[in-house]
Amino acid sequence: MKKLYIDIGGTYLRSELQSQNGSVFQTLSSAEKGLFAYICETIKENREIGFVGIAYAGQVFEGEILSAPNITVDEARIKYRVEAEYGVHLEIDNDLNCAVMAEAEHYGAQSIAALYVGTGLGAAFIDGGRLVRGGRNLAFEIGHVPYRNAPFACGCGRENCIELFASGSGIGKWLRYFCRDTASDLAALKASEAQEENVIAEQFEAAILHAAGTVVNMANPLLLVLGGGIVNANPYLCELLKRRLEAFALKPSLELLRIEISVLENAPMQGAKLLEKRNYG
Ligand SMILES: [Zn+2]
Incomplete structure (x- = not known):
């Protein structure tokens, strides 16, 4: 099973596609493509993806984007759309919540x-x-x-x-x-x-x-x-x-x-990796 981790801020969308053979990294401008569109595209190209973890620079509650002062939202109910359409488990949390978990x-x-x-x-x-x-x-x-x-x-x-x-x-x-x-x-x-x-x-x-x-x-x-x-x-x-x-x-x-x-390479992304297994209340 592959896992897709995403850290999206106001400037960059960074992703790591993790498989048994290692990771493939990608960085694009946050404005280039909507997050939902990016995930759909990546899943279609990689049908083995079984989990998506997202560190999001905006306000997120129970899988839904409530607001995002610095990012254009192409799908607020992102967890539910991705899970319903592709059967892929998705967890999304605020990027600072992810960062502090990793720290x-x-x-x-x-x-x-x-x-x-x-x-x-x-x-x-x-x-x-x-x-x-x-x-x-x-x-x-x-x-x-x-x-x-x-x-x-x-x-x-x-x-x-x-x-x-x-x-x-x-x-x-x-x-x-x-x-x-x-x-x-x-x-x-x-x-x-x-x-x-x-x-x-x-x-x-x-x-x-x-x-x-x-x-x-x-x-x-x-x-x-x-x-x-x-x-x-x-x-x-x-x-x-x-x-x-x-x-x-x-x-x-x-x-x-x-x-x-912080000495971590990308703490929000590291925190996104913790979303599958751990939930700090
Ligand atoms: Zn403000």
Whole structure:
């Protein structure tokens, strides 16, 4: 039996088709093809697929996509359509939930939060070995916590989400707002001669400190793992949090807190592999 694992974010759809002979990897733009269309096509080409596990950068509950601020949805009831049409077992969960499961397994941690900054900004939390899901699997949606008003809207429809300040898509929106065609690279923005670009980097740093402080205050994890494309490209953010989080979180909550950058190749994808067998509540 082959297994298809997918990690889909706002920028890339990455897949791993696993068989006894090894794995075949594929990366395409998230906008190139709908997730449902991609799965149908892959199953038709590989009839031996018996399981599909998906780490999804959006809000997911019981096999159904509720909303996706950074991805176009071609089929919300994805689990039910795929299972009914192809008889293939499919599990889908939020990408940060998947990531924190993989991180918890890697560190052997019982109290761990993951904070990822990529196209979007997300978090998830495992407490006492159990994933905190909330009533509809929406717990720890840090990216959409109200922060400050921006002159443009978030993918969720509101204009005050912290994701508008501390995410790759947020940086892109600010650059377009200031009519800058610079690459959205934090180091370049910080070093830029253009004041607007310095402002984008400064407000990013302030917002990520606010987001991390909020997660630490609300969850009180013993381990905070940072990941995602923006963190990987700017590892100094980990040092920034270690140095300045005291101004954003309660002091006792920081005393035993360890902050690390993820060392996993692709934690959401690794978490998607855990979906078949394990379900953290
Ligand atoms: Zn939002």
